[in-house]
Amino acid sequence: MKGLKRVDTVIKLKTPNKKAAEPCSPVEALQLYRRMHRKSARLDSFAVLSALKACSHLRDNLPLTRHLHAHLLKLGFATHLYVATCLLSVYSPTIFRDARLLFDEMPTRSAVTWNIMITGYSKQGDVSAARLMFDTMPHRVSSSWSAMIAAYIDNSLWHHGISLFRLMMTGSRSLRPDQLTLGPILAGCGRLSSVGLALGKSMHAFAVKNKWELNVELGSCLVDMYAKCGVLENARLVFDTMKQRNVVAWTALIHGAAQHGQGREALRVFEKMREAGVKPNDVTFTGVLAACVQAGLVEEGRGYFATIGRPRIQHYGCMVDLYGKAGLVREAYRVIETMPYEANAVVWGSFLSACKLHKQLDMVDEAIDEVKRVMSPDNDGGLYSLISQLYLLCGRASEAQAIRDLNVRKIRASTFITTGN
Known part of the structure; x- marks a missing residue:
């Protein structure tokens, strides 16, 4: 077919880059997919995966997801591992019941497939079912442990998450944690006072020993952990070391100071944040107002409240x-x-x-x-x-x-x- 050779390559979502600030265009990607179908162009797994990815970027995407699901069944992609896994990731946040049905019908599954289900059950608040998935999966990789640890932490089961992390490190097939694992662990450490602080410090030392870059994600997690544990000196030291700081890092520092009796310091940090051109979010303003409550600063609190959109x-x-x-x-x-x-x-x-x-x-x-x-x-x-x-x-x-x-x-x-x- 003239003009349709390798046309599937244009299905890819448009994403921003340094040369052109072009927004993600899921609707345009799906329109191209429809045009390919109408012109009887060959649709391979790459085109189907791109269409599913585009669908995941849309709100209220369930009817369209079901339509794509029916179409890929006709195309014979029902047993394609990557396509089925991608479809599972689209169903999971929207209608988990269908995700479970699809999972049960999959003839083959990868670690990613199991991880999606663990995370899905976690989002449903069913941590027991998530743990059953984790225990049942035939081969657990580092990301599987991370998903289950995050499930515990996200559902406020801090001790369970940290216990599982220790089992990961000391089990017969002990695995090295990565930054994906470290994030939820540090979040759990911030909730466990002195016990959590000791583990958090050891995780920090592990990152330094392995020469991990103190990027925005890791730095923000460390600042948040130290701030929640009340070790504001360490939180500030990590914060000052970070080359880039996002709203999460600034907010963690503000909340930490407010929660540990340093209301005026929290407000000082907030003013520095404004000077740096970082836009505060709802959580930031909650910390700022909490600092005003802690320090008894009524007029300042009125002023800050008036600036919230x-x-x-x-x-x-x-x-x-x-x-x-x-x-x-x-x-x-x-x-x-x-x-x-x-x-x-x-x-x-x-x-x-x-x-x-x-x-x-x-x-x-x-x-x-x-x-x-x-x-x-x-x-x-x-x-x-x-x-x-x-x-x-x-x-x-x-x-x-x-x-x-x-x-x-x-x-x-x-x-x-x-x-x-």
């Missing part, structure tokens, strides 16, 4: 906390009244804590009614205890006792359900 509920929550701790309880209440979100239990909890701290009880009844309405059945009891204490401060002992009794019944019911399973 579209404040999230966590930003409003910080303002409630800031006003409340400063004794400006009515201003805290006005924030709750005017915010475009429904206040959750965390926001109301901050407000009630301020009422208790400053003995301002005139708005307690209305706030308690709202808290009861939004309070989750899984609440840990902290809000029940707070409400009970407020009732006692108001001289309403019978209502305080009723709340305590309700909390006891909730705990007993929860225990019964847990053991019943």
Whole structure:
């Protein structure tokens, strides 16, 4: 066919490069794929893979993914390992049930195939199923261990993730960690105080010993780990050593200072970040407002809040906390009244804590009614205890006792359900 020779090569997604800032064009790639099909051009695995990759870049891509799936079945690519694996990676984030069906039908699977399923189950919050996949796969490579470790860390099972990492390092087929493994491990270390710090330092030493480049990804992970562990000197040392710094590294430093009693230092870092031309994100502003709360800087907090384009509920929550701790309880209440979100239990909890701290009880009844309405059945009891204490401060002992009794019944019911399973 004249004009169609090697036409499949143009299916590749357009990606930005130094010479031309051309955006990724998944729609154009898929249009070329359709033109090839209509002109009866030979569609090989490369063209199919490129079309699937283009599809993965589109929102609401499920109908188109199903259409491509049907087409590649007609073309005879159903058993092609790379095509099936690519299709699996497209299904997994959108409709995991179909991904599982496809996985079960695959005659051959690679380590990548298994890793996609481990990550998929992790995103579903089903870590047990992810671990079963990990234990079942016939051959585990370093990336498989990384995927399972990340599954634990992403689901806040820090100890499990670090235990698996130690097994990876000391098992009969011990594997050397790579930077893909190190990222989630350092994230877990940041959650385990002194135990995590010791392991995090050893991982840092491992990276130095192996002469790994302190790139943006590794540097940001190390800064975040040291900052969460409260070793701000080390966090700053790594940060100063980095040749390039992204918003993650700056934000980690800001949060670390704010969380460990150095509110003014956190704000100083934020101003440096602005001077460097790095655009803050929502997480950055949460750290900045938390620093204002920690240092009691009401006016500064107002100013920073005003610069946020579209404040999230966590930003409003910080303002409630800031006003409340400063004794400006009515201003805290006005924030709750005017915010475009429904206040959750965390926001109301901050407000009630301020009422208790400053003995301002005139708005307690209305706030308690709202808290009861939004309070989750899984609440840990902290809000029940707070409400009970407020009732006692108001001289309403019978209502305080009723709340305590309700909390006891909730705990007993929860225990019964847990053991019943």
